[in-house]
Amino acid sequence: MAQPRWLNDDEVSAWIALSGLMFRLPAALDAQLLRDNNLTFFDYMVLSMLSMKPGRTARLSDLAAAVYGSLSRLSNVVKRLEQRGVLRREPDPENARYTQAVLTDAGWDLVVRAAPGHVEAVRHYVIDGLDSQQIDVLRQVACHVARKVEEQPPTCPEAGC
Amino acid sequence: MAQPRWLNDDEVSAWIALSGLMFRLPAALDAQLLRDNNLTFFDYMVLSMLSMKPGRTARLSDLAAAVYGSLSRLSNVVKRLEQRGVLRREPDPENARYTQAVLTDAGWDLVVRAAPGHVEAVRHYVIDGLDSQQIDVLRQVACHVARKVEEQPPTCPEAGC
């Protein structure tokens, strides 16, 4: 391997700070949701994504992609959420190979109940205290990383990049 | 609960992008280190922290704090790393209540061998492609979040905040 291109001081600072964020922010978000609604951040993302789909319905593989989880993980999570009564599985009537997840009324209520506290946590930990220029750069940086992680630059439409 | 303060469009974009980063960047870093050195990102952080301590030695609880992990998790990881011969545990000679982790020569070699590829991955996924202003804002934002997560603002010296 050629001489490694080490990071300079500014880059190291930024990287250390970012890795601290990666270690701790998910735990902090999990803690709030678990305490208040007995949901992990991943659970919440699943239900939240589902609540935004037309008919509150989505195919499992679409859902897995939307929350960046493996199908195996999603299958387990959906099983637990189904046992809890917040969603149900049913085969796609048009193609029995697909399975749809459908948010139940109880699931909708849960999302409605959980959202304010979660948003408040996101504000508290991240958004509040940043000015609009910092928020803009944050989006740029995160989109840049997203593009790199999936090597073929596929855009993330919800984030506008 | 009072009317929730929802996020505006820019804030939502930034938040979606950031949560994508949190889900996927750790997996990408793990993948590179596992493939090339059979280490998780967490393992690497432990060894790397240890390699920077005077005498390549640290108390387990200090190490746990440095990598933002629970003592229980660190205990398991250190046990595995010890079985692998890259570090050893020994009681603190000055106070047998403490346990020190000491990086072995094999461990030092492993860090030296793993570092270039890891830095290259960090460059590839994050640093390269950002200009110095973006890097600066990234550090500011990550430090802001760090400060919020541990409510008493305790500073993270390595990141200069």
Next chain:
DNA sequence: AGGGTTAGCTTCAAGCTTGAACCACTGGGA
């Protein structure tokens, strides 16, 4: 129509993390 291939989803074993319980050592006070 029928056999083979592929895609979607589930299941299973293996490994990891968590939190509680537990053990060991120290330091302080009666």
Next chain:
DNA sequence: TCCCAGTGGTTCAAGCTTGAAGCTAACCCT
């Protein structure tokens, strides 16, 4: 000196994630 509270570290059961293997349904090709 002896006990006791507190701290550092380990262990254990429970739960979660992963990746491989398995199952089923649909598509394709002849």
